Every structure is written in C-alpha cells, then in structure tokens.
Amino acid sequence: xxxxxxxxxxxxxFPDTLIALVTATGLRGREPWxxxxxxxxxxxxxxxxxxWQPADETDPRIEAWHTAYRSFGTNPRRVRPxxxxxxxxxxxxxxxxxxxxxxxxxxxxxxxxxLPAGAFDLDQVAGDVVIRHADGTESFTPLGEPDTVExxxxxxxxxxxATGVLTRHWNHRDAHRTRVGEDSAHVVFVLETLHxxxxxxxxxxxxxxxxxxxAPHAEQTAVHHLSPAHPRATT
Numbered sequence: 001x002x003x004x005x006x007x008x009x010x011x012x013x014f015p016d017t018l019i020a021l022v023t024a025t026g027l028r029g030r031e032p033w034x035x036x037x038x039x040x041x042x043x044x045x046x047x048x049x050x051x052w053q054p055a056d057e058t059d060p061r062i063e064a065w066h067t068a069y070r071s072f073g074t075n076p077r078r079v080r081p082x083x084x085x086x087x088x089x090x091x092x093x094x095x096x097x098x099x100x101x102x103x104x105x106x107x108x109x110x111x112x113x114x115l116p117a118g119a120f121d122l123d124q125v126a127g128d129v130v131i132r133h134a135d136g137t138e139s140f141t142p143l144g145e146p147d148t149v150e151x152x153x154x155x156x157x158x159x160x161x162a163t164g165v166l167t168r169h170w171n172h173r174d175a176h177r178t179r180v181g182e183d184s185a186h187v188v189f190v191l192e193t194l195h196x197x198x199x200x201x202x203x204x205x206x207x208x209x210x211x212x213x214x215a216p217h218a219e220q221t222a223v224h225h226l227s228p229a230h231p232r233a234t235t
Contacts, residue, residue: 001122001234001235002122002125002127002128002129002161002188002234002235003128003129003232003233003234003235004019004021004128004129004130004131004188004224004226004232004233004234004235005128005129005130005131005226005231005232006019006131006226006227006228006231006232007130007131007132007133007231008231009132009133010131010132010133010157011227011228011231012228013071014068014194015228016194016195016196016197017192017193017194017196017226017227017228018192018193018196018199018200018203018225018226018227019131019190019191019192019193019225019226019227020190020191020192020203020204020206020207020223020224020225021188021189021190021223021224021225021226021233021235022188022189022190022191022207022210022211022214022221022222022223023122023186023187023188023189023221023222023223023224023235024102024186024187024188024189024214024217024218024220024221025185025186025218025219025220025221026185026186026218026219026220027102027184027185027186027187027214027217027218028185028217028218029100029101029102029181029182029183029184029185029217030182030183031217033101033104033105033213033216033217035212035213035216036101036104036105036108036213037104039105039108039109039112039213040096040098040104040107040108043090043096043108043111043112044090044094044095044096047090047091047094048094053091054086054087054088054090054091054111054114055083055087055114056084056087056088056091057076057077057084059114060195060198061083061114061115061193061195061199062081062083062084062087062114064193064194064195065081065083065084065116065170065171065194066081066084068157068170068194069081069169069170072133072155072156072157072169072170073153073155073156074156074169074172079169079172080172081116081169081170081171081172082110082116082117082118082171082172082173083110083111083114083115083116083117083171085172086107086110086111087111087114090111096108096111100180100181100182101182101217102119102180102184102187102189102214103119103180105189105210105213105214106118106119106189106191106210108213109191109206109209109210109213110191110206112206112209113191113202113203113205113206113209115191115192115193115199115202115203115206116170116171116190116191116192117189117190117191117192117210118167118171118174118189118190119174119180119187119188119189119190120159120166120174120178120180120187120188120190121178121179121180121181121184121186121187122186122187122188122235123184123185123186124177124178124179125161125166125178126161126162126163127161127162127163128161128162129159129160129161129166130159130160130161131157131158131159131170131226132157132158132160133154133155133156133157133158134152134153134154134155134156134157134158134160134165135154136151136152136153136154137151138151138152138158138160138164138165139151139164139165140152140158140164140165140168140175141164141175141176141177142168142173142175142176143173143174143175143176143179144176145176146176150168152165152168152169156168156169157169157170158170163177164177166178170192171190171192188235189210189214191203191206191207191210196227207223208223211223
C-alpha cells in the first residue's frame with residue numbers, strides 16, 4: 001500500500017498543517033448513492049434559500065490558502081485553490097457538478113466545510129506519495145487533458161509519486177492518471193487545512209462526514225492523518 005509523506009521543508013513552512021486521508025477499499029461506484037445525492041441537493045437548496053453560502057476568499061479558511069499560494073509563487077486569483085474555485089462555481093451556477101458518486105461526495109464535503117479536497121485512485125499510484133516542493137523537472141498531465149503535459153515551477157508545492165505529479169499548486173488541480181472514476185475500487189480522499197489549531201476539529205468532522213458517505217458503498221474505510229508531528233501515513 002502506498003505511504004503518504006509530508007516533506008520536512010513543507011512541514012517547516014506550514015507548521016500547523018493537518019491533512020486527513022480517508023481511504024476506501026472495495027468501492028462500488030456504479031450503484032446508487034442516495035445519501036450523497038441528498039447531501040448535494042441539500043447544499044444547493046440551502047444556497048437557493050439564502051440560509052448558507054460557500055466560503056469565499058474573505059473567509060479565513062480560504063484566505064490561508066491564498067497566502068500559501070502566494071508564498072510559493074502562484075497567483076491564487078488566477079490559479080485558485082480547489083475549494084475556492086468550487087465555491088465560486090456553486091455560487092454562480094447554483095449547482096455543483098455531477099461527476100460520479102465518489103467525486104460528488106468529496107465535493108459536497110469540501111464546499112460545505114470550506115476545506116480543499118481531492119482524491120486519487122490508488123491502483124494508478126506508483127510508489128509512495130510525497131507532498132513536497134517541485135524541483136522543476138517533474139511532469140503533470142491535468143485532469144481531463146490526457147494529451148497535455150505541464151511542468152510545475154520550482155518551489156511550487158505538489159503531490160508527487162514515483163512517476164510524476166498528482167496535484168499542482170498543492171490542491172488546485174488533480175492529475176488525469178489518478179483520476180477517480182466509477183470503477184475506481186481503491187481510493188484515498190484528501191482533506192486539508194493549514195490551521196489545525198483553529199480548524200482541526202472541523203477537518204475531523206469533515207473526514208467523518210465523508211467516511212459516512214463512503215462506508216455504505218465500500219468493503220472498508222479508514223481515516224489517517226498527516227501533520228508535521230506525524231509526517232507519514234500508510235494507506
């Protein structure tokens with residue numbers, strides 16, 4: 001099973017980081033997921049009613065990621081953290097995208113709690129995954145663009161395995177190779193905060209909520225955490 005590592009330089013630069021890894025084995029993505037459907041529809045209805053709205057860049061949870069992006073040379077208003085982009089899309093369109101049940105689940109949890117989320121098909125991951133600064137030699141093929149190859153800039157924070165880059169700009173966009181589809185059976189879902197002191201409990205609630213959506217459709221689920229104090233977890 002792949003291990004996930006938080007590189008020392010990233011831990012030093014962001015010492016209050018906490019990352020939840022929610023794993024699901026034996027995932028069944030082709031059956032109905034009624035609880036996920038309800039979770040997504042409830043969010044959209046709350047937005048329409050005016051009883052809830054997604055966190056925007058004035059919210060401390062989003063502002064922290066904007067500050068982090070700037071620190072490694074990314075303009076967060078041109079290349080937005082995933083949760084920021086998703087919240088803006090929801091506000092504009094009034095609806096979340098429907099991709100597949102697993103992706104819809106983490107999108108709903110992400111935007112509800114204002115925390116970036118992503119996922120990797122672990123059967124497509126090569127070796128261990130390290131959250132580290134790019135050195136400029138790596139390659140990245142964006143989700144939905146299988147014929148495109150990009151090179152992250154030196155210093156940009158990435159998730160990377162032995163083959164290449166799994167996310168650019170920390171959590172802006174996932175790679176095509178490890179995308180989660182209806183037939184992905186072994187998946188790790190990622191939820192992140194840069195301010196565990198403030199938002200650690202929120203992250204844990206979000207991870208439990210996501211696990212609750214996954215569990216009826218998986219043989220087994222588990223939650224692991226990465227932090228500077230515990231920089232390695234085996235999924």
